[in-house]
Amino acid sequence: MMTKMNETGATTGTKIMMPHKGDPEVLTVVAREQGTLKPGQATVRVEAAGVSFAEVQMLKGRYFGQPKFPFVPGYDLVGTVEEIGEGVDQGMIGQRVAALTQTGAWADRVTLDAKDLALVPDGLDPAEAVAAVTNGVTAWQMVYRAARVRPGQTVLVHGASGGVGTLLVQLARLAGAEVIGTASASKHALVRDLGAIPVDYKNESVPERVREIAPEGVDAVFDHVGGPGLVDSWRVLRRGGTLVTYGSASTLNETGHWLKPYLTIMGRVLLWSVLPNGKRATFYYVQRWPKLFQRDLSTVLSLLAEGKFKAHVARRMPLEKASEALGLLVSGKASGKVVLVPGLQTEG
Ligand SMILES: NC(=O)c1ccc[n+]([C@@H]2O[C@H](COP(=O)([O-])OP(=O)(O)OC[C@H]3O[C@@H](n4cnc5c(N)ncnc54)[C@H](OP(=O)(O)O)[C@@H]3O)[C@@H](O)[C@H]2O)c1
Structure with a gap:
């Protein structure tokens, strides 16, 4: 069962916490505080975050280089830039972007270095796009x-x-x-x-x-x-x-x-x-080196936008249902990518 916990300070949103090792049920929904943007950063309103085998491994404490518990999981995201810090191009505001975060993407908003964001071509569905990021x-x-x-x-x-x-x-x-x-x-x-x-x-x-x-x-x-x-x-x-x-x-x-x-x-x-x-x-291990990763991500997203291949979304689920989403992946019943969609009311 997922529980709602309170944090001190101003709360403006939601994020998912992986508190310790266990089954998907241990995930909790917690309130997210909005921090101040540092120079070079951008805040992204998350429209889709991927659920991956990496989180299954992290939950068992068996993923290379995972942070210490507790932490917010979430390997990749697609969303829209809402706010930017000093030194970031004004034109980024309102752009749909994608990022490989390794952890942290399971939240309604995520602050990242703007240099780690890749533009998503117009017309792509965010859930399909996120299935093609990592x-x-x-x-x-x-x-x-x-x-x-x-x-x-x-x-x-x-x-x-x-x-x-x-x-x-x-x-x-x-x-x-x-x-x-x-x-x-x-x-x-x-x-x-x-x-x-x-x-x-x-x-x-x-x-x-x-x-x-x-x-x-x-x-x-x-x-x-x-x-x-x-x-x-x-x-x-x-x-x-x-x-x-x-x-x-x-x-x-x-x-x-x-x-x-x-x-x-x-x-x-x-x-x-x-x-x-x-x-x-x-x-092979996917690397986040900004230049190579972003160049290949742009190629992949362009091919997806051109219809050269399809991204298979197994299921879209509300962010708050992260434990069920991870449970679905663990069950082996999903074909393709399970995606968390903040703000989603009805599953699809
Ligand atoms: N090295 C990297 O950089 C990198 C990056 C991303 C992912 N990965 C790895 O890629 C793997 C897949 O990730 P994913 O997100 O695609 O997971 P996924 O959606 O859960 O898919 C895993 C697939 O593995 C199949 N499977 C399980 N056991 C198998 C076996 N013994 N023989 C053949 N197929 C088997 C399952 O097939 P059925 O359901 O049909 O049984 C399932 O479709 C994970 O191990 C992940 O760690 C590595």
Whole structure:
């Protein structure tokens, strides 16, 4: 159950607090105080904030570099600039912008450095746009920078029904590749609609199915699952292929130090990279370096605005329902991106 708590001082809005480790129910709705803007900052009225697997990991205290509890979660947002600090271009006021915040986006208003804001093209729905911020740049950089997917290639996307996976499938298709996508059987219709050949990772042998579809192996594998299955991802690569590993979803419920599974992945990547086998392995992590991130985010949002790919919003939920939204993600029932919409009255 979410509870409303009071804070001292003038209260002007709402934010969500992750107070300690636990289940999504521990999240609380608290009052937000409006601070004073420092030079170079801008206050954004949040229109959509993404719910991501990173928050699931943070809730277990298993996310790389997460702040100490309590903190306001929220990896990315889209909203409109309402107020600016000294030194910020007046023209920013009223602009719709996007930002990767890592934490802090689950609030009705967020103050950020103006240099970290990217303009959102006119006509884009904020919830669809936010689904393409972290996930869009992640998918874009993995397809075009890490694996350099080319026309005529065949690639394997794990978790093709998820927030990142739905975008990976579409961007790899856009790059001209044939795509094989793993997903639960109930989500195969979506995966097929996106243009991929679905494989049921729960009931089929993924390596066997991949070999049936691509007897010589695939040119790239995008793997967020980690664990022992990473070896299969490496083995189904053809000569010249690239394994892009970018997560360790299968070890979420392990009890050892959160870093251990990542060290195993890094060790494998390092070993595989030095072997004279004609294949490449790399670990991808989305970076906030303003220039590269913003350039790729602008590209991704422009492609979305041009209709070159679709952002799949699984559900829009009021900000105050953050614990239910995170619970929905944890349940595995969502296809695509769960989005929090401050001020939303009716869910959609
Ligand atoms: N490195 C980076 O910079 C970066 C950036 C963003 C995200 N990520 C990582 O990307 C992953 C996905 O994030 P997301 O927000 O897209 O999560 P999401 O929307 O919850 O999607 C996760 C997907 O994984 C699938 N899945 C779960 N276990 C699987 C398995 N054993 N084999 C194949 N698929 C499996 C689920 O498929 P079904 O529901 O069909 O079963 C689900 O669609 C997370 O691990 C996250 O940490 C990394």
